Amino acid sequence: MTDVARLAGVSLGTVSNVLNTPNLVAAGTRERVERAIEELGFVRNRTARSLAMGRADTVGFVIVDLANSLFLDIARGAEEAFDTKHKRLLLANSDVDLAKQTGHIELFEETQVAGILLAPLDAPLEAAQQARGRGMPVVQVNWPGSGDACGVVADEELGGYLAAKHVIALGRRRLVFAGGPFSLSAVAARRRGVLRACEESRGVEIETIETPRITVRGGHSLGVMLAERPPHERPDALVCASDALAFGAMQPLLAAGVSVPEDLAVVGFDNNRMSTDSPVRITSVGQPGLEMGRVGAELLMEEIALGDRHEHRTIVLPPSLHERASTIGGRG
Template identity: 65%
Template sequence: MNTSPDASRPRPVMADVARHAGVALGTVSNVLNNPQIVAQETRERVLNAIDELGFVRNNAARSLVTGRADTVGFVVVDVGNSFFVDMARGVEEELDAHNIRLLLANSDVNLAKQDSYISVFEEAKVAGILLAPLDAPLDAARAARHRGMPVVHVNWPGDDDACGVVVDEELGGYLATRHLLDQGLRRLAFAGGPFSLSAIAQRHIGAQRAVAEVADAHLETIETHSITVRGGYALGEMLSSRPVGERPEGLFAAADALAAGAIQTMQLAGMHVPSDIAVVGYDNNHFAQDSSIPITSVGQPGHEMGRTAAQVLYEEIADPADHTHRTITMTPTLFTRASSAVV
């Protein structure tokens, strides 16, 4: 017998499932929402009816009744960056423990898309929103919060009416630069940009602090238009075109993509990494350790950040009256690899 759904027939509703299974409508609701209180035989009869009819629960309608869906929306600035992928996995792992589903959206470094996804999630009546935002005004998120939607920032500090989970970016810049100094290198360069990005500016401050601790060290600052691989190509071309004595001995690139592009171009120009120039990146992206020369990098605990942000959001959803907004700061870690292993 063909049991595939007939597109010409209306979609089955809970009342159809109840009639087909020979149970009350409330029993179907309990099977869907509180299955542990339904006898196994009855539960199986209802589940079989659901399968046979092709019933799909309408969570949008359910959220209109309950005022809250069992879902959380997460707007990520760049799903192509493994840091944010790790973060999303941490969020999902924590939400799974509370039987909450995750809806993931990629703003693709576009403020209009970021704001539109916040609106979409708000209209869908999700239980709350996690936001890994662009470095830009958060007007849409603030408006959603003022309408009662819990919002937690990830990789961005909180404020008076929202929590945030961040990494100590200044410490990360310090660790990267201190590592180069500990290799005996003194002519260093920091590359990244634009400096209007708060994370880049904080990493630069950390690099300056490390250099200030060593009397004969010097830090050159190179502001790039972006922290992409393409930006790294331009950086590598600029450094390799200099006379040997005018090149830095160590390079701290504010992102792994920037470091990877620079390394590739410098190698093509005949420079050797790390003997001619040691390189440290940032983010500990997955490709950093798989490059032709594995890249030393400062890693941010993306998975832990995601889990923590989801925990904080769940606290606010479950008990908003007693919830206290706060910013949680996590510690970065330096992962040493061949790109800076000067001997």
């Protein structure tokens, strides 16, 4: 900044105003400073600025899987909220890898961001707990909070309940819930919702099938297994714990001559791109990603502003059912 001030023939304070409050600087002076910045290739050091001011204007967001459009929606919602407070959002994708997740949290802490949003793996969150212990605000999105952290989640059990109630209302009586592993908290909650809906309905049979993962490949194996059953032993409705699983299952089923939804109604979960790109558009339970991101950002900004006076809490948001051709037929 000293070099810029010398070249432009202005004070350090004027350079600072051009960078931070340009409306306070006369147009001619501002243009002279901007030309000096461009000529010198000056780039402000945000880390040094944060140390000098005692606060950062950047926030880190560690996301478990950017291939899943739910997390893109969450990131968009968070960014919109941070924009209103003039904070910059830095994204990091852990790509379903605990070591990468830990590394990203440590990097954000080292660069002294104002706070961290974390959409985590279903695993012990030791790195996040350690960062919080050193005073770094961390808010969990798509994961419940705890005594020392806030969280924002969708009501996963209600989502499973809505999916099962939908196909039962259509007259389906032999249901399969598929997903896994059941040790994953989201899958377990969705399964509980399906079981509850079936228990409330007379004459409904429910079978649960645990899959190794909720991926397209896992869905394909599931579809092959169901297609190999005699027609009278197949379910008439399949509720999957993810759209990827539903997408993968439908391919071998359709190839085997199973008609969707006439023979088999199919419901997915997440309402991501796969649900609408499928040859038969998939009915899906959607989570409010934009709202989850917005609420998570607001909780984090509140914690940054209030410090120890902030009250940790978990916000639970309702999911919604998006009906499409895989259950209602036609052009749905």
